[in-house]
Amino acid sequence: EAGVTQFPSHSVIEKGQTVTLRCDPISGHDNLYWYRRVMGKEIKFLLHFVKESKQDESGMPNNRFLAERTGGTYSTLKVQPAELEDSGVYFCASSQGMVAKNIQYFGAGTRLSVL
């Protein structure tokens, strides 16, 4: 069974540019999450989709970040325009079943460097 896949694995962009990250969850998982780890800090929650609906976007830093999950399958996270502080590793995770007790499976992450 394929795990959570993320693309690209690494992106280097200049400040002010736009970047779009993609996540393909495990097939059949309705829950999809985005997390981020900036250097020296812990992994932090960004948002949670249930199918195509945003269940919780309390962790999104600001309106430069836009997440979508059209059709309830893969998700994209767009950063526009990117700032230096957006650099970090962006993880996607997916799960099925009851969210409070679910096991989340993570992708390998996209390492974003904003110069």
Add this chain to the structure above:
Amino acid sequence: RKEVEQDPGPFNVPEGATVAFNCTYSNSASQSFFWYRQDCRKEPKLLMSVYSSGNEDGRFTAQLNRASQYISLLIRDSKLSDSATYLCVVNQPGNTGKLIFGQGTTLQVKP
């Protein structure tokens, strides 16, 4: 105060040693607890869920102390392959899938 706190280490131990990691969490209403393992530049992978009664999986034992809001992970007979970062993770209370991570504890097992 961080919601989940861990000693970042690093813990440097010889093969065969027993090592214990501790973690504290701030929200007493938390219900679900996990240890994840993360190898360098890889994805976090679930190592164990942590239950109130404590649970064991081979060389790994996890304990939960709700009164002290404290979680532990014990690794016996350390192997070189155990070298990794161990993440203490707590689910936000309520009907939410939001996971709250500690900063991670780095373990280096040496021959």
